[in-house]
Amino acid sequence: MLLSGLFRMAMFEDYCIITQDLEDIKKSISTQDLPSAINTIKDYLKQQDLVELNIGVMGESGSGKSTFVNAFRGLGDEEEGSAETGPVETTMEPEVYLHPKYKNVKVWDLPGIGTPNFKADEYLKLVQFELYDFFIIIASDRFRECHTQLAKEIMRMGKKFYFVRSKIDSTITAEKRKKNFDQKKTLETIREDCENGLRKIGIDVPVVFLISGWDLGKYDYQQLQERMEKELPQHKRRVLLLALPNITLEINEKKKKAFEKNIARVALLSALVDTVPLPGLSVAVDLAIVKKETEMYYSAFGLDDPSLQKLCERSGKSIEVLKSLMKCPLRFGINPASILSLLGVAFLAVAEDVVEYVVSLIPIIGSVAAGGMSYMTVVIMLKRALNDIAEDARNVLMAAVGTAV
Secondary structure, three states: OHHHHHHHHHHHHHHHHHHHHHHHHHHHHOOOOHHHHHHHHHHHHHHOOOOOEEEEEEEEOOOOHHHHHHHHOOOOOOOOOOOOOOOOOOOOOOEEEEOOOOOOEEEEEOOOEOOOOOOHHHHHHHOOHHHOOEEEEEEOOOOOHHHHHHHHHHHHOOOEEEEEEOOHHHHHHHHOOOOOOOHHHHHHHHHHHHHHHHHHOOOOOOOEEEOOOOOOOOOOHHHHHHHHHHHOOHHHHHHHHHHOOOOOHHHHHHHHHHHHHHHHHHHHHHHHHOOOOOOOHHHHHHHHHHHHHHHHHHHHOOOOHHHHHHHHHHHOOOHHHHHOOOOOHHHHOOOHHHHHOOHHHHHHHOOHHHHHHHHHHOHHHOOOHHHHHHHHHHHHHHHHHHHHHHHHHHHHHHHHHOOOO
């Protein structure tokens, strides 16, 4: 009874949302052969990854726009695919940079602002304002009139923007030379200076985020991320969250919760497939579902080999040390054999009352008990995998950058 209670609300919500989708898929795969049916299911799973997120990054020449574009995508300034950086303006027209793992996340490095004849309305028309979900306005010292012009025009046109004071690490390094250096007071002084400057040029209630492009784990990046996430439409929040570099324990936990919300949705596909009389389809689809989702978990949590290698380069830890902290049974490879290792736990947990409840809830399954069994098996397998992978990510992150993340 306890287990069924855990999933009742999630089941009901997801059932209400995608019942019609499942009906359409069922009709389609009922007339297909096994390979075509599996591809149909895979295509459906991919649909949730097609929501685009477009972020416009703007600021004066040399303000750190390109460094922010790279850091947001988890890249250094000299890595393959990074935006070109330099002390002078290197971006002459809008240039899009795709997230290395999530191609639907596009970060745009926009041309520099602050020329003598700068006009915000003309600039936003030039960079195709309507493309972007929100804007990051960056300054490396004080905010100026050009920043305010942009902010007011963006507000007038009904979109969000965020003021970011960049290069905080450089400022802190310079201030450390003073005898009475106090980092907390220094950060407060920088923030107050930026906010006062914005008030003087027309922003009534300014909010400024202090950022280091070299280390997003410091200063205000967490607060910036939370603000962006909160103000995005619901269907784009998950896209933003998965694309964020896994640099703090808070982000790690939020990613876990985002994946948890999606488990019931994809498991309903498994229940659907069990009602289609096509030999071999159920097992093949269940394996495909678990494989796709767990691969996504490893990538989003930064536990894939390329991500671990980058973490090693930044932390000075060896990849062997970091991998030794990983305990998930899937860490040696995601394949049918390793996926099946999760089945024992699932079979023990699928109680008869849960199956009966799931079957009664989903009319399209009718009286076929296998549909309920398949649903709960996939849910429990994915929950086990997600919990293990998220815990591995937490341990690796703490070892790489310390417990104060």
